[in-house]
Amino acid sequence: MTDLSQWAQTGLRTRRSRPPLQFPKVQLRRAVPLLGLVVPLALLLAWYGVTAAHWVPEQILPAPVTVLEAFAVLLRSGDLQHNLAVSLSRVAYGFGAGTLAGLLFGAGMGFSDGFSRLVRPTFLIIAQIPILAWLPFFMLLLGIGEALKVVLVAKAVFTPITLATSAGIRGVPQRYLELARILQFTRWQTLARVIFPATLPQLFSGLRYGLTHAWLALVAVELLASYEGIGYLMVYSRQLFQLDVMVAIMLVIGAVGLVFDRLLALGEAWLQRRYGGAS
Amino acid sequence: MNIRHVLGSGATIPVILLLVWAVAAHFGLLDVRLWSSPELVAAGGWGALRDGTLLAALGASLTRDVTGFAIGAGAGLILGLLLARIRLADRLLSPTLNTTRQIALFAWIPFLSLWLGNGEAGRIAFIALGAFFPVLVNTHLGAALVEARYLDVARTLSLKPHRVLLKVILPSAFPAILNGLRLGLIYAWLATIGAEYLFATTTGIGSMMMDARDLFRMDLVILGMAVIGGVGFALNAALSRIGHLPLWRGMEEVI
Numbered sequence: 001m002t003d004l005s006q007w008a009q010t011g012l013r014t015r016r017s018r019p020p021l022q023f024p025k026v027q028l029r030r031a032v033p034l035l036g037l038v039v040p041l042a043l044l045l046a047w048y049g050v051t052a053a054h055w056v057p058e059q060i061l062p063a064p065v066t067v068l069e070a071f072a073v074l075l076r077s078g079d080l081q082h083n084l085a086v087s088l089s090r091v092a093y094g095f096g097a098g099t100l101a102g103l104l105f106g107a108g109m110g111f112s113d114g115f116s117r118l119v120r121p122t123f124l125i126i127a128q129i130p131i132l133a134w135l136p137f138f139m140l141l142l143g144i145g146e147a148l149k150v151v152l153v154a155k156a157v158f159t160p161i162t163l164a165t166s167a168g169i170r171g172v173p174q175r176y177l178e179l180a181r182i183l184q185f186t187r188w189q190t191l192a193r194v195i196f197p198a199t200l201p202q203l204f205s206g207l208r209y210g211l212t213h214a215w216l217a218l219v220a221v222e223l224l225a226s227y228e229g230i231g232y233l234m235v236y237s238r239q240l241f242q243l244d245v246m247v248a249i250m251l252v253i254g255a256v257g258l259v260f261d262r263l264l265a266l267g268e269a270w271l272q273r274r275y276g277g278a279s
Numbered sequence: 280m281n282i283r284h285v286l287g288s289g290a291t292i293p294v295i296l297l298l299v300w301a302v303a304a305h306f307g308l309l310d311v312r313l314w315s316s317p318e319l320v321a322a323g324g325w326g327a328l329r330d331g332t333l334l335a336a337l338g339a340s341l342t343r344d345v346t347g348f349a350i351g352a353g354a355g356l357i358l359g360l361l362l363a364r365i366r367l368a369d370r371l372l373s374p375t376l377n378t379t380r381q382i383a384l385f386a387w388i389p390f391l392s393l394w395l396g397n398g399e400a401g402r403i404a405f406i407a408l409g410a411f412f413p414v415l416v417n418t419h420l421g422a423a424l425v426e427a428r429y430l431d432v433a434r435t436l437s438l439k440p441h442r443v444l445l446k447v448i449l450p451s452a453f454p455a456i457l458n459g460l461r462l463g464l465i466y467a468w469l470a471t472i473g474a475e476y477l478f479a480t481t482t483g484i485g486s487m488m489m490d491a492r493d494l495f496r497m498d499l500v501i502l503g504m505a506v507i508g509g510v511g512f513a514l515n516a517a518l519s520r521i522g523h524l525p526l527w528r529g530m531e532e533v534i
Contacts, residue, residue, distance in 0.1 A: 035367075114287055117287055127530055128512050129511075130533055136492040136500045136503070164531065216385065216534060243393065250382060250386050253382055254378065257383055
């Protein structure tokens, strides 16, 4: 970043009006986590109250304690661990395959105009059809085994990674490449030291979409066509009207999403430290 | 235009694939019962179009989609503006909403079907939920980032709150809101298909495809894929046009 734009930014920052009193703001910020807990606690209390007073039948809304017990039963029987492991391994395989394919395809589209012209419309047609529309097609072709899940998760990951990779490579500033030429970098050095770091922020945003979509896709597929996995566990308990188990599994699904989100945020923070404000 | 130019164009691969598919199906290299064939898809599509099932299904799906989207996007818009402009609401609700958002959308279906029944109410609620979060997040973001000096000007002119909203906040947040609506449309359409798969059988493109799968009618499955992709594209194109956005922006968000 040039000095001029830095100066312009600090200029903007100071010109923005600030509240005259700093002290209350600091207090409020310290109180943030507590305020954020008010609503969940109120909901929990309402949930407890409503079920304890038997205002709604257990079949519609189980008591918090019942959910906790269901969770304990799931843990003790090992059902939760087993099905979660199945689901996560499907995500891992699908995510890995989709990322690899997306990186290769995206690199091809990023580096070569000809390749991009050739495959872009085909790619866009494939990308434009959402995974749920692919589902019956692949169910007929592949059955409802592991291949179905991996293929659909991979498709969910493939699109954002491909787009991010090709856009990232095309977005590498020309002057970086000129510098690499002046320094007589080999092709490999240019790739590793110039193009890769410059593409990282885009790539990361692609990974972010990819992982979110992978989890979303997997849950959908497992709800529809599976005999194992966290989504299947949910359908199974739905059929038995075990709402306590359903709520427990829903919390687990949310927790996995949250963990993925945190991991990505950590990765992004690490990248920013490593490559200094690259994004 | 020389031959290399034509061969290198984007139409080459789809045309070749289509030809290979047609020829292989014609000469029995592919099992048409499994792989169908371009002729069968065209014939199936023509049949479904003529007896009205395709248009009826499309109409049912689109009505559902638009209704759910309107409810979810409306709620997301209002709540997003509230969270962006009222600090207390933000501090109170945002952590809860952000945590809830992490639950994969489809995990809601078993609950909604229990609470609201297997009928249209559950489906619409699910579609609304799909549209709700993207609109909420983007509206919140856009309306929170309104430049302070614009608000200063509004304060200096002592504009009434609803004028500030209409003249300052909404125009300034418009690009972000539009992006949220675009995403909301994508999710609502995905949710429409999901709702038609996962709730009890009903009318609609998703149901048509599931029925076709049960009957092993690959031609209708492929037809359904084309229709779903086409509708998604058309919805996105319409909104991109309104906002003068490049057509292919945000493709990475189609799931």
